[in-house]
Amino acid sequence: MIIAKADRLNQVQEYYFARKLAEVRALMAQGKKIINLGIGDPDLPASKNTVQALNASAELPTSHGYQPYRSIPALRVAMADWYAQTYDVTLNPETEVLPLLGSKEGVFHISLAFLNPGDKVLVPNPGYPAYAAVTKLVGAEPVYFDLTAENNWLPNLDVLSQQDLSGVKLMWLNYPNMPTGALASEADFLKITDFARTHNILIVHDNPYSLVLNTKPPVSILHVPGALDCCLELNSLSKSFNMAGWRVGMVLGQKDYIDAIIAVKSNLDSGMFLPVQQAAIAALKNPESWHAERNAVYRRRRELIYQLLDLLGCKYATEATGMFVWARVPDDIADVEDFLNSILYEAYVFLTPGKIFGSNGERYVRVSVCATEENINQAIQNIHQFLTVTK
Numbered sequence: 496m497i498i499a500k501a502d503r504l505n506q507v508q509e510y511y512f513a514r515k516l517a518e519v520r521a522l523m524a525q526g527k528k529i530i531n532l533g534i535g536d537p538d539l540p541a542s543k544n545t546v547q548a549l550n551a552s553a554e555l556p557t558s559h560g561y562q563p564y565r566s567i568p569a570l571r572v573a574m575a576d577w578y579a580q581t582y583d584v585t586l587n588p589e590t591e592v593l594p595l596l597g598s599k600e601g602v603f604h605i606s607l608a609f610l611n612p613g614d615k616v617l618v619p620n621p622g623y624p625a626y627a628a629v630t631k632l633v634g635a636e637p638v639y640f641d642l643t644a645e646n647n648w649l650p651n652l653d654v655l656s657q658q659d660l661s662g663v664k665l666m667w668l669n670y671p672n673m674p675t676g677a678l679a680s681e682a683d684f685l686k687i688t689d690f691a692r693t694h695n696i697l698i699v700h701d702n703p704y705s706l707v708l709n710t711k712p713p714v715s716i717l718h719v720p721g722a723l724d725c726c727l728e729l730n731s732l733s734k735s736f737n738m739a740g741w742r743v744g745m746v747l748g749q750k751d752y753i754d755a756i757i758a759v760k761s762n763l764d765s766g767m768f769l770p771v772q773q774a775a776i777a778a779l780k781n782p783e784s785w786h787a788e789r790n791a792v793y794r795r796r797r798e799l800i801y802q803l804l805d806l807l808g809c810k811y812a813t814e815a816t817g818m819f820v821w822a823r824v825p826d827d828i829a830d831v832e833d834f835l836n837s838i839l840y841e842a843y844v845f846l847t848p849g850k851i852f853g854s855n856g857e858r859y860v861r862v863s864v865c866a867t868e869e870n871i872n873q874a875i876q877n878i879h880q881f882l883t884v885t886k
């Protein structure tokens with residue numbers, strides 16, 4: 496006997512990295528030393544203060560119980576203070592800040608809070624795959640909009656405005672952009688909020704990369720005057736604080752929207768482990784010098800990644816932000832995914848095919864800076880040998 500799965504699973508597969516990393520692990524189990532340049536998972540540790548705060552709190556017998564659904568007030572205050580300092584955005588920690596177990600869960604909570612079956616959702620192509628997957632899981636319909644190199648990977652609002660936008664309720668945006676590394680300015684966000692009001696669309700801006708290899712001041716969409724009426728912002732400690740496994744994110748926005756999200760979230764999960772909250776409070780106080788040191792390590796690694804990409808004949812922008820290099824694969828490579836699979840199976844280097852982020856990524860590869868210089872150098876050697884053999 497087999498019980499039928501829910502229809503919603505007909506449209507959604509297991510997350511690409513869950514499947515691909517199982518394949519990578521299988522190769523490793525055969526004794527192959529795979530160099531993973533595929534995933535944006537910081538390999539450097541959280542700051543010392545962060546870990547100390549976790550340990551100190553975990554020692555206390557009073558730290559082990561359930562926590563408030565909206566987290567402890569001190570964490571919300573620390574997040575609001577961080578927003579004020581980093582983005583010059585003033586938020587009420589009581590009502591406009593909601594800590595999350597990572598921003599990925601926020602994508603789901605927001606979709607459940609705002610979308611009815613049949614609603615349409617503007618989803619960037621290329622973009623973070625969870626936006627489209629979750630849209631489908633809640634019975635809504637993704638409407639993809641193009642991000643292209645010609646338009647600096649920003650939405651073309653003139654083209655979008657001419658489209659039939661009836662039924663569109665929500666739009667996902669993400670700058671510094673993953674996977675392309677493109678930035679949006681406050682002027683771009685201003686145009687986007689005007690567009691949102693004209694068409695009655697809720698903008699959800701996902702902002703986890705603004706402190707990673709960013710040479711410009713970090714920008715929040717919530718800094719645009721009046722943005723709280725039509726925007727929510729997601730943020731995360733995963734990338735900017737080397738805390739991907741800790742699962743700490745946040746959603747920021749007006750009280751009415753945050754209340755809708757907590758109505759969903761409080762029925763699905765509970766407040767995060769108190770020591771993690773205390774640690775997050777400590778992390779949010781990391782000095783600028785801590786971020787600068789991390790970025791210096793990433794910058795050196797990125798120079799090596801450029802060498803690796805030069806070897807492959809790929810073209811890339813050197814001013815990109817975030818923890819990836821997004822590079823165009825030469826036109827004489829017929830199928831990029833096949834080519835990257837040969838590199839995985841023959842050179843033992845895992846690189847992410849751009850097409851998993853959407854059709855506009857088909858000719859691209861995404862390379863992560865989350866690997867040591869030693870490993871990137873080894874990857875260069877492996878690929879050099881692979882290319883010599885296959886010539």
Ligand SMILES: Cc1ncc(COP(=O)(O)O)c(C=O)c1O
Nearest residue numbers: 597598599623673701731733744
């Ligand atoms: C654009 C984007 N948004 C959200 C996330 C999820 O981050 P978190 O660890 O906070 O769930 C990622 C992670 O890769 C991402 O690239």
